[in-house]
Amino acid sequence: MIEFTDLTKRYGKFTAVEHLTLHVPAQGAVALWGVNGAGKTTVIKCLIGLLRYAGRITVDGCDVQRQGRAARQRIGYVPQELAFYKEMTTYDMAEFYARLKGAPAARIEPVLEQVGLSEHQDKPVGALSGGMKQRLALGLALLADPPVLVMDEPTSNLDTAARSQLLQLLVQVKQAGKTILFTSHRIEEIEALADEVAVMERGRLQFRCPAAELAPRLGLRTQVKFILPGHQLEQALAVLQREGLAARRNGVGVIVEVAPGEKARPIHTLRRADIEVSDFEVE
Amino acid sequence: MTAKVIWALAQKELRDALHNRWFLLYTLAFIGLALALSYMSLAGAGIAGFAGFGRTAASLINLVLLIIPLMALTIGAQSLAHEQEQGTLAYLLAQPVTRVEVFAGKYLGLALSLLASLGLGFGIAGVVLALANGAGSPAAYVSLVGRTFLLSLTMLSVGFLVSAFTKRAGVAIGIGLFLWLAFVFLGDLGLMGTAITLRLPVEQLLWLSLLNPLQVFKMAAILDINATLDLLGPAGIYAMQEYGAQLRGLFLMLTVAWIVAPALAAYVRFHIRGDL
Incomplete structure (x- = not known):
């Protein structure tokens, strides 16, 4: 065409x-x-x-x-x-x-x-x-x-x-x-x-x-930014890193780098740990 | 080239012009001044010189020379440059239209909006004259309306030429204003200065004057009303003696050349432009 x-x-x-x-x-x-x-x-x-x-x-x-x-x-x-x-x-x-x-x-x-x-x-x-x-x-x-x-x-x-x-x-x-x-x-x-x-x-x-x-x-990675309650930030970071995810703190949230097909993985990890996700953004 | 596309673009230009504050301001100023001149002409109609329509036509020449070129030059200068600056020109050209259609549609739309504005100004003044029993034949008045429209087209073409060479509307308007000054004031003063300094022969003085479309308009309008150019001095007397009955044709030819040549140059530039 x-x-x-x-x-x-x-x-x-x-x-x-x-x-x-x-x-x-x-x-x-x-x-x-x-x-x-x-x-x-x-x-x-x-x-x-x-x-x-x-x-x-x-x-x-x-x-x-x-x-x-x-x-x-x-x-x-x-x-x-x-x-x-x-x-x-x-x-x-x-x-x-x-x-x-x-x-x-x-x-x-x-x-x-x-x-x-x-x-x-x-x-x-x-x-x-x-x-x-x-x-x-x-x-x-x-x-x-x-x-x-x-x-x-x-x-x-x-x-x-x-x-x-x-x-x-x-x-x-x-x-x-x-x-x-x-x-x-x-x-x-x-x-x-x-x-x-x-x-x-x-x-x-x-x-x-x-x-x-x-x-x-x-070798592209997707960044998922999670907004989390302040008192659970450290716990979330530890849980994500324990799961083998590349996570780091960013202001009021946590940024996780994942392969494009794995964006849901950190969400499931946080849910299993009873950490409430206020919002998230994919970049 | 399809007439439907050109007409769609022209209608949009016409509508935009009628919503343009500057355009409305020019039109209102022209109507106001034309009415004031009509009133003053009527007040003195019985004393001497032209009467009624003829006298008003004579008074309007100077008003036309000031306002119409300014109006046509500025809207012409904005035409392409403003759309390019806004990014709308590139989007327009991404449609199944050709550049000649876009150019012709814009030109036609702006020419019609100028015609509408002039129609309002001259029309309202004409109605006032007719209602006040203005004496004399309206032929000179009607002829002035036609010549004014042609003058507006010459300046619209020059404005388009400026627009085709500029990317920013502000720059285009600035150049348009400079050209207006050059045509209206610097042309006259420069010509006078050159004639005195170089002691130009009268025929060269005449031809130098004819290079300015505003001078062509002025001479043609005076000839329509007065049937002679003697009141313009030696150059006018020379023109009458040398060209006589051919003058009207010469003025028309020069005016048409001033409409076509800049418009054509503007189109060629617009056609080959690759930075849209």
Whole structure:
């Protein structure tokens, strides 16, 4: 569905992306993984036609540089930095983009319903929360029911609850058969959504692997931060360390480093020791 | 290029302009001053010179020369730069639209909003004149409305050119204000100074004046009302003797060139821009 062939993007002497060749199959979900500056966002910007480049990108057979409109008609795009007309209402915004995409007006209400914004359709976009704006961005991307969804760090600016809500929506979108290409540096997001991961470093594709193999292959650890009652902090630390977990104190809580698939382990350990967990956060 | 996309973008621009405080302020100022000038023209209508619509049209030339370029330059300068600064331009271009549609839609929307503003200003003043039985043919007045709209388009194009070369709305507005000063004041003073210092021949003086679209507007408007440019001095007399009946065509051609050339240059710059 999406083909990158020898994609190279240079800014003067700096090479942001170098000889990238990548295939995203129809109805597949591929994540671009890499640290900041790896070239992930540049790849996305080339794909949606914001940057000129050397090499070739096609979407469903349409060349992005020669048939830009046709290629973008097949793409729903969710940017990292949400840039909306703040004075417009949610509905007006959806109506404006529906007209640009050539989507029928009848699509607007079902899409707002799908992303949980029906009750907020008369609110100015500037008054929506960060999570709502991100869901609006997803809704706008789905207005014309495109076969491809492209997202740049879709949950990077969201709190835990909003992130989880959006991720659930994205999983539904994936199950509906969309082809998905997204950038992320969150292992949970990649494990929940991607089939495959393309790991980039300094503009080059390092390797591809199934999403489930990324964390072990990179030796990635997830940090789980527990907020605990003050009088049980020392006891919790001792229990966790006795269980062989890498735990350390952090202010009013304890931070535990675990493999991405073992996030529940410290919770069970603390529960067995009758230690009450007030709250926790996964980073 | 599809008309539906261009119209959707134009409508959005029009709506934004009508909610823009500065735009409303300019419009209100123009309406207020146009009404004041209409009233003053009527008060002196029976004494000498132009009467009714014609006299008001003459009074409005200087008002138009001050306010309309300022209005059109600043909204043109903000057009692309403001959206780029907000990040909305990149999101817009990520949709199935082309750059020519985005440019044309924005230009059309702002041109229509200028037309709406001028329509209100001239319209209200015109109604007052008609109700007060202003004497004389309204032709000069209507002609001034048309020329003013063309002038606003020249300045809108220059504003777009500024916007296409800048990334920040504040910088674009600053450059727009400087250009307004240059067109309105520095152009006149510089021309006078150059003419005196270099003792320019009258034909060179005329052509130097015609490089400034505001001067073109002024000469064309005076010609419409007065049927001669003699009151502009030697350059005006020379223009009448040398070009006579061709002057109106020449003024129109220069005005159209000032609309098309900067707009085209702005589009080319916008089209090749890769830093969005």
